[in-house]
Amino acid sequence: MESFEEKVCVFMDEHSYHSNESELHASLEDLCLSEQQSSDSEEDSPQRILYWDSQVALLQEILERYNITGSKLRQEVGRIINKIKASDFCSCLKPNSHNCITCLRRRVATVLSDRGITTNLCMSKWKSTHKVPGGSHEYIEVIASTSTRKRQIRFLIELELKEQFQIAKAGEEYQKIVSCLPEFYVGKAEYLTAIVRVVCDAAKKSMKKKKMHLAPWRKNGFMQMKWSGFNQTYHHHHIQQASESNMGFSRAPNAVVAVN
Template sequence: MGGTTMGGRVTRFLSSRRRVKTLEFSYVVEQPQHETSCVVGDVEFEFLDDANIYSACSSDDSNEIELDQHHDDDQDNDDDTCNLEDNRTFWDNQHQILQANVCRTSSLESRIRHATKEALQEIQSEESVCGCGREMAAATSCRSCLMREVSRRLQKAGFDSAICKTKWRSSPDIPSGEHKFLDVIDTTSSKKGEVIRVMIELNFRAEFEMARGSEDYNRLVRRLPEVFVGKVERLTNLIKILCMAAKRCMKEKKMHMGPWRKHRYMQAKWLGPCERNTSTTPLLSSSSSMGYSQQSHRIIPKPKPRASMLTVDLLDKLSTMHCTAVEVL
C-alpha cells in the first residue's frame, strides 16, 4: 500500500505450524560482523551492514542447521556435571549457529531494513513530539508512538506494514502477557500465492539481556542487532538459539530460570496469533510552521457537571413547591 490512511484495518494473523528449515555453515566465524548504528533520541539503533552480510555468507540454501527441534524447557539432563570442554564446545557452536542466522538476508529483507533505518533517522532529525498524551520529550521515548511512526513511514514507502499485538493466557509453564512489534506482509513473490512475512523488532537485543548472565551468554547477546528485521523462520531460529543459551547459562550458575525466559514464552511473544493494526497517526512535529508546543497540542476536555438523579428531581420540584414557614420555639 502506497499511502497512509488514518482509519486502518485490524486483522487476525495466525502463525503457521510448519517446520522451518534454515542453513548450515561449517566455517568458524573469527570476528563479529561490523554493525552500523544510528542514534535516535537516547536509544542506539544498530543494523547489520548488508554489504558485510553478503560478503560473509554463502547463497547456498540446501543445507540445514541442526537445531534441537524437540527441545523442551522442562527437560533437564541428568548429567549436571558438565566439564569445561563440553561447555566450551556448546558456546562455540551457539556462536556459529547464531552468526549463520544473523548474517543471512534476502533482497526483500534488505529493502525493509534500509527503509526502517531511514525512518528512524528521519524521526530523530525531525524531533517529533510524542502524540499519545504522555509527558514525553520525544517520540523515541515512547515505544508505542515510535512503532506507530515507523509503521506509517513504511506504509508511505509502499510496504504493507502494521503494528502487531500478541496476547496469551497463563499456563502451568508460563505467565500471561502481551507484546507489540511491527511486521511487513509481502505478496509480490514470483511463486503464486506465496505470502512472506518480515518481522521488525525495534528493541530486539534487550529482550534477551540478563542482569546476571554469564560472560559467554552476554557475549552471545551482544552479537544480536538492536533492531531486528527478518523473516519468520530467521526469528524462530534466533529465539531457539538464545533460549537454549539462557538455559545453559542458568544451569552453569545453578540458578532458577524465570518462566519469561523460556522458549514457550518467547515463542508466544512473536510467533503466536496476533492482531495486525494498520491504522497509524502522524506524530506532532516540534519544528512545524504553526509553532505549537507540546502542551498546545494536548486537548483537555472540559469536565461535565455531575449530579445524582435525586438532585435533578429536587431541582425540578423546588420551583413549584409552596411551603409554610414554621417558627421553632
C-alpha cells in the first residue's frame, strides 16, 4: 500500500500544480479516492487513529494548495463580508436578520459586481434519484483574471463552508476535521470537490463508529451537487442593488482581480 507521503506527492508535484484544469481535477480525484478506499477496512483502534491523522493531514495539504491561488480575492471578499455584517444589510425582514445568509450572499455579489468584477449569483438545482434526494443551493461565482490579463479563472464563493459540514452527533475526530475548514470558501471548484470528498468520508466514518445512519443529505453525492454544473445562473444585474453609500463602498468599474 502506498504511504501517505506517496499519495500527497501527486498533489504536491509542481507539474500537476501548473497543469490544466482537467489534470488538476484528476490528481485530486485519485488522491481522495485512494484515501477513501483504504479507510473502509480499517476498524481496529490503531488503524482508526492512523485514518484520522491521515485525513487531517490530507485536508491540510489540500487547503495549503487552495490558499496559494486567489489569496488577494479571498482577502478582499473577507473585508467585504466584515463590512457588510457591520451594517443593517438584511432586507427580507426575517426574525434573525443579523444571520440572514441569503441577504449577505446577495450583498456580497452586488459589491463585487459594482467594483467591476464579473460576478454571478448561481443556483444549483437537482431532482431526486434513488441515491440522491433533490435539493437546491445558492452560491457566488466570480470570473477573475491573472495579473497579466492572459487568462481568466472561475472561482466559487461559498459563504458558509464550515457550516455546511456541522453534525452535532458526530465524534471528536470529525469535529477536528471540520475545525480545519475556513469559514468561507473562495477558490477553484477542483479544490472544493476534493475538500467535500475528504470531509464527507470522515462524516461517514464517524457516524459508522457511533453506529448511526448518515443522512443522505450529508453524503458526498448530495454535497457535491450543491456546487455542480446543474445550475441556473443569474448575472449581477438581476440582484437587488445594495445601498453602497450606507455601507461605505466605492464603485470601481472594469476592475481586474489579480488571483495571487
